[in-house]
Amino acid sequence: MVKEFLAPAKINLCLHVLGKRPDGYHDVAMLMQRISLYDRVRIALVAEGGVRVNCSGLALAPGEENIAARAARRILELSGVSTGVEIHIDKQIPVAAGLGGGSSDAATVLVGLNEMLGAGLDPVTLVAEGAKLGADVPFFVNGRTAWATGIGECLQSVDGLPPAWYVLINPGVAVSTAWVYQNLRLTSQGVVAKLPKFPRTVGELAGFLANDLERVTIAGFPIVEEVKARVLDLGARGALMSGSGPTVFGVFDSRDAAESALSQLRQMAGWRVFLAHPLED
Numbered sequence: 001m002v003k004e005f006l007a008p009a010k011i012n013l014c015l016h017v018l019g020k021r022p023d024g025y026h027d028v029a030m031l032m033q034r035i036s037l038y039d040r041v042r043i044a045l046v047a048e049g050g051v052r053v054n055c056s057g058l059a060l061a062p063g064e065e066n067i068a069a070r071a072a073r074r075i076l077e078l079s080g081v082s083t084g085v086e087i088h089i090d091k092q093i094p095v096a097a098g099l100g101g102g103s104s105d106a107a108t109v110l111v112g113l114n115e116m117l118g119a120g121l122d123p124v125t126l127v128a129e130g131a132k133l134g135a136d137v138p139f140f141v142n143g144r145t146a147w148a149t150g151i152g153e154c155l156q157s158v159d160g161l162p163p164a165w166y167v168l169i170n171p172g173v174a175v176s177t178a179w180v181y182q183n184l185r186l187t188s189q190g191v192v193a194k195l196p197k198f199p200r201t202v203g204e205l206a207g208f209l210a211n212d213l214e215r216v217t218i219a220g221f222p223i224v225e226e227v228k229a230r231v232l233d234l235g236a237r238g239a240l241m242s243g244s245g246p247t248v249f250g251v252f253d254s255r256d257a258a259e260s261a262l263s264q265l266r267q268m269a270g271w272r273v274f275l276a277h278p279l280e281d
């Protein structure tokens with residue numbers, strides 16, 4: 001059996017770091033949305049045992065393993081089914097970019113393989129297994145716009161955000177999430193944020209954007225600030241770095257306005273740019 005799935009990217013419309021935990025992770029409060037930029041993940045069940053992953057456009061460090069392989073092995077273990085699994089990922093989401101590509105690939109494999117094997121693992125189990133793979137994986141398993149707390153694994157669905165258009169700009173540098181959190185100097189411990197009033201218009205969304213990690217990444221990669229300034233000059237209502245960066249998204253209220261900015265930004269050597277919209281829940 002072979003099946004193909006789309007694994008979407010995410011953006012963080014806000015990201016507040018509330019404090020450091022004893023295990024070294026950070027408690028956060030984030031508004032997260034899936035967007036229309038995808039990796040393609042093809043999963044095949046094959047006779048030859050073991051899990052093999054082939055992923056275009058991704059060079060892993062020696063000893064590092066594709067997170068999708070770890071997800072597949074976990075589903076095989078939990079289901080008790082003995083079959084071989086071959087995964088091919090056509091990588092379109094920039095890597096180490098703040099867009100959650102690896103986490104989305106992993107979540108796609110957790111959910112997709114569970115379904116293909118008829119393993120019957122329930123959503124709560126899949127979310128919990130996702131959290132063991134990475135802080136962003138539960139969000140993608142859940143597959144809805146969410147207010148995410150804890151390290152990202154406590155998810156509350158959020159409805160009614162405005163139908164914005166986004167222009168994503170990746171300036172072509174890779175940023176390690178671990179490095180950003182390590183360099184974050186918390187000046188005061190945050191409080192566990194109660195649910196904010198979520199934006200209902202593109203104007204409100206532009207005013208809502210905030211990311212505590214932005215200044216850390218900008219200190220190491222000043223290009224992020226340049227990208228923000230450029231997309232704001234081109235008419236974005238607001239702009240923010242996503243996650244730990246370096247990708248920046250500009251918020252537009254029409255497709256035409258976003259496309260006009262996109263055509264200008266395409267001329268910047270070394271920058272990858274994408275037009276995207278929020279995915280429906």
Ligand SMILES: C[C@@](CO)(OP(=O)(O)O)[C@H](O)COP(=O)(O)OP(=O)(O)OC[C@H]1O[C@@H](n2ccc(N)nc2=O)[C@H](O)[C@@H]1O
Nearest residue numbers: 024025026098099100134135136151177178181243244245
């Ligand atoms: C910043 C965010 C925002 O959505 O996304 P990205 O920029 O990575 O896309 C997430 O918090 C990242 O999630 P994810 O990329 O899954 O993180 P993990 O692999 O679990 O963790 C990588 C490293 O980041 C740090 N980390 C991660 C999440 C968190 N809440 N606190 C942390 O301190 C830890 O040092 C950890 O070793």
Ligand SMILES: Nc1ncnc2c1ncn2[C@@H]1O[C@H](COP(=O)(O)OP(=O)(O)O)[C@@H](O)[C@H]1O
Nearest residue numbers: 066067095096097098099100101102103105177
């Ligand atoms: N399927 C995958 N896609 C992307 N990165 C992966 C994958 N598997 C393992 N990785 C590792 O995870 C790191 C973070 O990748 P990614 O999920 O793209 O970024 P981010 O954490 O910024 O959202 C990469 O630098 C790479 O070393």
